[in-house]
Amino acid sequence: MGLKSVRVVRVGHRYVRDYRTLTHLCLVSRALGAEAIYLEEVEKELQETVGEVNRTWGGDFAVVEGKWRRAFQDAKADGRAIVHLTMYGTPLQDDVADLRKHDSFLIAVGGPKVPGEVYRLADYNVAVTSQPHSEVAALAITIHELQEGEELKKVFGDYKLRIVPSAKGKRVEQKT
């Protein structure tokens, strides 16, 4: 089974430059097979970190500078389902069967300062529990459900290093 097309956008965060959370959002999106993430501001350091991960571990995950509104417009034009993650939304487990009918998604990762418009423009407002926790965790579980676990098997092309899974210890293979 191929993966569905997933893009991610971050909206309404208090800390535009929360470097660690941004990095986690980028790397989780990439590791779980998303194609790109849209961020309002992309600092050089973040772009370099993600570029280095691509070069070392493979794939061509993209960090795109752009406003959420632009990402939403592109998604509508592409026929992507817009899934806004918010603790106020309807339970993921109730929506998942409907969501899986779509082939491509824009997942909007919300924060404390999301404009009301995001709720109205999204096709789905989805809650990964109605408890406060982490946008990184909510994103991960949502992608995992949309892709039905297939994302964990993704093979990244054009890598320099590859981990050989092992029950104890660390094995890393270098591409020759």
Added chain:
Amino acid sequence: MGLKSVRVVRVGHRYVRDYRTLTHLCLVSRALGAEAIYLEEVEKELQETVGEVNRTWGGDFAVVEGKWRRAFQDAKADGRAIVHLTMYGTPLQDDVADLRKHDSFLIAVGGPKVPGEVYRLADYNVAVTSQPHSEVAALAITIHELQEGEELKKVFGDYKLRIVPSAKGKRVEQKT
């Protein structure tokens, strides 16, 4: 179906005091139905944040100050399966059927400086993809798989506020 008993411990992190990641690990553990997290150092601010979340949103999730070695010993004494999350481990999707045979777990969330002993003492070294991403995401997907999605339905007792899930907008109910 009841939830399995899950505890979490953080091992080998570079930034013992990375407040944001620590908070996310605590809140994700709580939201996904774990009972407690062990941290090497618990700063007052973190304890207060988690305490406030418990008082507002319910439940009695605990943050316990303790070394990982102590958490591992307790787990062995309790018969908990110790699951160490590491990108070097065997794929979660290959281990999950085995893991689900256990009723209680200690999940060790690894970082860049995990001692080799952790790999040896863990019952399972599990990879949520062999790509670099986020311990918060790896923890979330692992709990989601161990609990088979049941964790998303957890009801928290003794809350002040409760979200009423809605397709658009925000509804919060205050306990009277």
